[in-house]
């Protein structure tokens with residue numbers, strides 16, 4: 503699964519990098535091509551200026567063509583290559599020509615391009631730039647044709663194209679490597695979350711199996727004695743009921759956590775009267791505390807309001823108080839303190855219970871972690887309470903911490 507995602511991601515990023523480089527390369531080449539020909543044409547026109555001035559003054563020189571023959575490749579730089587000039591009348595007759603310079607065949611080709619402009623033609627494997635300019639000499643409309651060898655320019659552009667293609671091919675190979683590295687890095691959190699999720703499902707299945715097997719075993723025992731009355735089998739039925747309740751609670755917790763993971767639960771904050779929520783929640787715990795012989799007290803700054811999701815805040819208090827009762831001893835105490843802290847509040851739940859070993863403290867917020875497994879199982883704990891508490895606190899942008907001394911007690915501090 504992860505390998506497939508990595509392959510797809512690598513492919514996607516390398517194709518993306520390659521396409522971007524290809525587009526950039528094409529833009530660069532197009533720009534250079536355009537600019538080089540523009541400069542080349544400008545240079546040709548500048549080179550021909552003395553001739554155009556002479557023509558405008560009414561003089562038609564006999565020899566228009568300066569430089570070497572058209573078919574000779576220039577060894578000079580492209581911009582300084584010799585310029586050839588031809589003067590045509592509107593009917594296509596060559597008025598001034600240097601016979602040595604261009605063959606009759608070449609002259610025919612040039613003549614066929616009198617109506618085009620800024621074009622490239624080739625003779626005998628060499629390339630020439632042709633510019634036609636309309637001039638009026640002694641009221642006659644003539645065409646001055648400028649021709650210049652552009653082999654050097656073409657070779658420079660070919661070299662550039664070759665370098666760009668080579669660069670793109672190398673970059674394509676590199677992009678596969680980069681794509682692979684990027685995919686590997688990008689997949690780290692996905693892999694971690696995948697592993698966590700797999701572990702979560704495995705732990706959840708394991709936790710669900712125990713009560714479900716207990717229910718199954720007791721139901722089978724009931725089926726073996728169909729003649730017995732409910733009263734006679736009340737112990738087994740009661741135990742099925744307890745286990746079913748445990749499964750239901752576990753499923754509720756699992757749903758809360760998985761919905762929290764996928765952001766399916768939204769925190770809805772509004773102004774909450776904190777002492778009111780604390781009073782009600784603690785009241786609900788009083789009967790349980792009495793039956794366990796545990797004293798419970800509250801010390802709260804009043805009035806005290808804060809921006810909270812009251813439903814989740816209540817759930818958080820239940821989790822902390824449930825632990826404070828569950829991991830306490832007869833005659834023990836629970837003390838809840840609540841004060842303002844900046845714009846929010848700070849709640850501490852302190853108990854005089856069994857405490858937690860130092861080595862276990864960093865793990866208690868991990869899912870399914872139980873420091874005292876035997877006791878936790880006996881009390882129906884599945885190790886999800888503090889994970890949910892942490893999720894609630896994180897969703898509020900708050901902080902939760904725990905300090906504990908074995909045999910003395912535990913204090914959980916929540917800042918919201």
Ligand SMILES: Nc1ncnc2c1ncn2[C@@H]1O[C@H](COP(=O)(O)OP(=O)(O)OP(=O)(O)O)[C@@H](O)[C@H]1O
Nearest residue numbers: 825829866872873874878883884885886887888912
């Ligand atoms: N107040 C406490 N005193 C002593 N140990 C605690 C206290 N609170 C938590 N623990 C330890 O941390 C572990 C994790 O607590 P948590 O609330 O996440 O799970 P649980 O109580 O075992 O099960 P659940 O809350 O899902 O019913 C507990 O198993 C217990 O060992």
Ligand SMILES: [Mg+2]
Nearest residue numbers: 825883887888
């Ligand atoms: Mg708990």
